[in-house]
Amino acid sequence: MAEHLGTTCVQGGYRPGDAEPRQVPIYQSTTWKYDTSEHMGRLFDLDESGYFYTRLQNPTNDAVAAKICELEGGTAAMLTSSGQAANFFALFNIVGAGDHVVASSAIYGGTYNLIAHTMGRMGIESTFVSPDCTDEELEAAFRPNTKAVFGETVANPALDVLDIERFASAAHAHGVPLIVDNTFPTPVLCRPFKWGADIVTHSTTKYMDGHGAAVGGAIVDSGNFDWEAHADKFPGLTTPDETYHGVVYTQKFGQGAAYITKATSQLMRDLGCIQSPQNAFLLNLGLESLHVRMPQHVKNGQAMAEFLHDHPKVRFVKYPGLPDDPWHELAQKYLPNGCCGVVSFGFTGGRAAAEQFMKSLHVAQIATHVADARTCVLHPANATHRQMTDEELAAAGIAPDMVRLSCGIEDTDDLIADVAQALDALQ
Numbered sequence: 001m002a003e004h005l006g007t008t009c010v011q012g013g014y015r016p017g018d019a020e021p022r023q024v025p026i027y028q029s030t031t032w033k034y035d036t037s038e039h040m041g042r043l044f045d046l047d048e049s050g051y052f053y054t055r056l057q058n059p060t061n062d063a064v065a066a067k068i069c070e071l072e073g074g075t076a077a078m079l080t081s082s083g084q085a086a087n088f089f090a091l092f093n094i095v096g097a098g099d100h101v102v103a104s105s106a107i108y109g110g111t112y113n114l115i116a117h118t119m120g121r122m123g124i125e126s127t128f129v130s131p132d133c134t135d136e137e138l139e140a141a142f143r144p145n146t147k148a149v150f151g152e153t154v155a156n157p158a159l160d161v162l163d164i165e166r167f168a169s170a171a172h173a174h175g176v177p178l179i180v181d182n183t184f185p186t187p188v189l190c191r192p193f194k195w196g197a198d199i200v201t202h203s204t205t206k207y208m209d210g211h212g213a214a215v216g217g218a219i220v221d222s223g224n225f226d227w228e229a230h231a232d233k234f235p236g237l238t239t240p241d242e243t244y245h246g247v248v249y250t251q252k253f254g255q256g257a258a259y260i261t262k263a264t265s266q267l268m269r270d271l272g273c274i275q276s277p278q279n280a281f282l283l284n285l286g287l288e289s290l291h292v293r294m295p296q297h298v299k300n301g302q303a304m305a306e307f308l309h310d311h312p313k314v315r316f317v318k319y320p321g322l323p324d325d326p327w328h329e330l331a332q333k334y335l336p337n338g339c340c341g342v343v344s345f346g347f348t349g350g351r352a353a354a355e356q357f358m359k360s361l362h363v364a365q366i367a368t369h370v371a372d373a374r375t376c377v378l379h380p381a382n383a384t385h386r387q388m389t390d391e392e393l394a395a396a397g398i399a400p401d402m403v404r405l406s407c408g409i410e411d412t413d414d415l416i417a418d419v420a421q422a423l424d425a426l427q
Contacts, residue, residue, distance in 0.1 A: 006292075009067075009071065009289070013063045013070060014063040014284075024284050025060065027051075027060045028277055028278065030053065034052075040052060046261070055268065056265070058277050061277060061280045063280075064287070065077040065218060067287055068204075068208070068218045071186075071287075072182070072192075073191055073194070075221055075223030076220075077219060077220040078218070078268070079216060079217065079218050079274075080274070081215065081217065081276075082273070083202060083203020083205060084111070084114060084203075085217050086202065086219050087150075087179075087201050088114060089273065090201050090219050091115070092119070093236070093263045094259075095147045096123075099145050099146075099147045100127070100143045101124060101127075101146070101147065101149070102126070102171075103115050103150040103151065104162060106151075106155035106158045106160040106162075107150070107151065107155055108155075108157075109380065111152075112392070116128070125143075131155070131161070131163065132160070138167070142170070146176055147234070148177055148179055149176060150180075150181075151164075151167055151180055153183075153185050153192060153334070153335075154185055156184060156342070156404075157344050157370075157398065158397030159318045159327070159343075159397075161331050161335070162334075164192050164334060165196055168197055168198070171198075172196070177198035177199055177225045178199075179198065179200075181200075181202070182201070183201075183202050183203045183206050184206070184339065184342060184371065186202075186208060186294060189340070198224055199222065201218065202218040203217055204218050204283050207293070208286055210371070210372065210373050212374070213282045215279065216275045216279050216283055219260065221257075236249075236266075241262075244265065249262045293373065293409055298340065299412060300415055301340060301342060302338065303412050303415075303416060304319075304407050306322070308419070309322060313353070314346070315346040316345060317345045318345065319343045320339045340371065341406060341407040342370060342405070344402050344404050347401050347426070350401050351381075354403050356426055356427070357426060358379060358403065361418055361419070361422045363410065364405065364418055364419070370406040372408055374408045377403060378404045378406075379402075380398050381398060381401075
């Protein structure tokens with residue numbers, strides 16, 4: 001592993017040997033050829049590592065996953081077809097019917113729906129707590145059947161900052177892991193394992209890809225959670241899996257690899273949410289410049305937040321980099337080099353002003369996307385969080401007039417000039 005993240009961004013995960021391809025090869029193949037059926041049998045028994053079907057694993061994906069694993073400081077990682085698939089796999093790998101999840105209420109609307117509704121229909125219960133809840137409120141959320149705690153380092157789009165240490169401490173006191181979606185900061189700005197998180201997920205579609213080219217997700221295991229110490233809570237990892245001739249993942253693959261091996265051999269086998277090798281190749285190209293792009297995203301986000309802060313037509317600005325932001329103190333602790341390029345704000349003219357503002361932009365583009373090299377803007381209550389009730393929106397920290405502005409890596413002055421003229425156009 002390189003000493004600095006910038007070198008890992010460029011060279012991590014894949015180190016070619018003599019006369020081997022300098023770039024990560026794209027293994028655009030569904031299957032692999034073997035000389036004997038016995039060899040393939042050893043693969044299907046998990047007695048030997050290798051590839052036999054891209055629905056489970058692919059060498060291109062594994063090289064890129066290894067880079068992300070190095071960046072986060074984990075022991076094992078895997079790519080998925082999307083960030084939503086990553087969050088689902090991360091939870092479903094250890095949570096099943098009759099179990100319970102504690103989650104921060106300030107998370108991406110799609111993830112809220114996943115946990116509260118889709119997984120709810122699978123018999124998995126959930127309790128949502130505000131990221132600034134009291135210790136007593138957090139403690140009260142746990143049940144005997146709680147199997148995981150979930151949150152986002154920086155919430156999309158509310159921009160609340162998770163107190164990772166506090167949530168990790170509560171999770172560990174109940175013998176369960178903390179899963180953190182680290183999409184907005186990326187490991188360039190925050191490495192949640194340092195603060196006690198056990199598993200990290202990413203929508204690689206966002207900053208990691210950075211160019212709106214390839215949908216994808218990733219899961220990284222810290223290797224720190226002792227599944228065997230809580231064997232009764234996680235039988236899927238600590239008791240025989242009869243679909244693989246009785247293999248016990250923790251015994252065969254150890255604490256550092258059991259979780260990802262199970263997610264790959266079970267969930268990817270049965271649900272098939274694999275990232276395509278072509279998308280993994282594009283993701284790797286984005287990762288190579290991640291350490292260069294993130295400081296510019298932060299520079300633009302901070303400058304935009306400061307500009308909006310004192311504008312008479314702006315009702316509020318949410319950006320943890322602002323000194324008077326309620327999350328500023330936590331941001332200084334977990335994100336001393338900046339949180340991201342996303343700024344959320346509302347209008348004195350209400351919801352109608354938000355819609356008119358977006359129509360007047362020229363450089364910024366209205367798009368569902370976020371965390372892109374190109375600046376984009378979205379009205380969450382009318383798009384990504386449209387299915388949520390007003391009460392659910394409030395719990396997630398989203399006002400009806402809130403606009404999410406994702407500052408790209410364009411020139412700072414051009415972005416501010418574009419927003420300024422759109423605000424001037426408001427009646």
